[in-house]
Amino acid sequence: MQRRRVLHALIAALACPGMAFARCEGVKPGQRPQNTPHEFVGQTLDEIVARGFIEIAVYENFPPYSWQQDDEPKGIDIGIGRIIAKALGVKAQFRFVQAGETVEADLMNYVWKGAAIGGHVSNVMLRVPYNSDFICRVEQAVLTGQYADERIAIAFSRAAYPDAATEPDSGGRIKDAPVPAFFRYDTVGVQNDSISDFFLTSTLGAGAAAHILRFPTVDAAMQALHEGRVMAVMGPLAQLQYGAGDGVAVHTPPLPGFSLSRWTLGAAVHQSHRDLGYAVDDAIAAALADGRVAALYADLGLGFTAPER
The missing domain is CATH 3.40.190.10 (Periplasmic binding protein-like II)
Known part of the structure; x- marks a missing residue:
């Protein structure tokens, strides 16, 4: 928390x-203390x-x-x-x-x-x-x-996406790996109330709500990914890379409409x-x-x- x-x-x-x-x-500045x-x-x-x-x-x-x-x-x-x-x-x-x-x-x-x-x-x-x-x-x-x-990325289970390429391209994207549109049907973990949560909720709409699983931390979401409870996790790149381990890949696909992705x-x-x-x-x-x-x-x-x- x-x-x-x-x-x-x-x-x-x-x-x-x-x-x-x-x-x-x-831009209205915040409070400026006097005689501190x-x-x-x-x-x-x-x-x-x-x-x-x-x-x-x-x-x-x-x-x-x-x-x-x-x-x-x-x-x-x-x-x-x-x-x-x-x-x-x-x-x-x-x-x-x-x-x-x-x-x-x-x-x-x-x-x-x-x-x-x-x-x-x-x-x-x-x-x-x-x-x-x-x-x-x-x-x-x-x-x-x-x-x-820092930028937003997607970690995913290799077992859940067996057709994904083994290496990213020069832009950090892995061919056939999940992008946000996939999460209309596939499960994805996010940190609750994070910018990834806000983006997916606003972009995919109510129809995808059942597929967006919220966790208290990115670490907890990555643990759920390793346990097979979600197919992917969306969050800050370094945190996803740190928690990746065996069987998990991380990529940075283009995120159109996501002004906060970097x-x-x-x-x-x-x-x-x-x-x-x-x-x-x-x-x-x-x-x-x-x-x-x-x-x-x-x-x-x-x-x-x-x-x-």
Whole structure:
């Protein structure tokens, strides 16, 4: 349940196609705090360096991105956090947080204000969807450090689709593998209230309702796929690849009409600490250039697409 709504802000942020307006024109920003006490805006870059560590907020129980195994932080975002810390000459200290109703709520709780009871802000938060309209709405946080592209994909059982090709083409599609139209008749698992759930429900209509099975997490949907309870699963590519295993293939077919099928991931810092934001961006840019970010994905057997920065 903690992971359910990490991407929901994208629905509002990307719902309207690009228009010939100046950036932020017509976008109403959120609340801007006044006279905020120092303890609620975090530490400056100099203070972070002086104390010797940086606190980085990551989502809990969220493989392959961030999780704990025997109290040891694991995942792609953990690697990104360590890259940032090394560039600053400090240690990385990870704060595992729950996903709220929206990304805006998460940024408020973990980046620019802190939770109402016992909360504090972290220096950096990772796995934040990067979008121009979203940036305009949330002026209290600076979005920076784009480090990867994510996209929606489909995992499927080889046994359920024996005629599917063995290898994907150059676009990531596997010939004769399932696409959304198949799920008018074939069973597909999705994370409940996810963008895949919304897309299939709105695209296929009520007639396909019985074939769309909802699960609390992508992990649970992938487990159902391995157990033969569904024929396919639709969700973020990296999560599907991580949970694939024997007898399951993953492909990225074209998804006409799905404006949210691809997005960029980055970092967020408090708007008072833009120098920290620049340092984070420089660290990630260097790691993209020399292949360290791609290696984080490769180490987990995942494909990697560099963001358009």
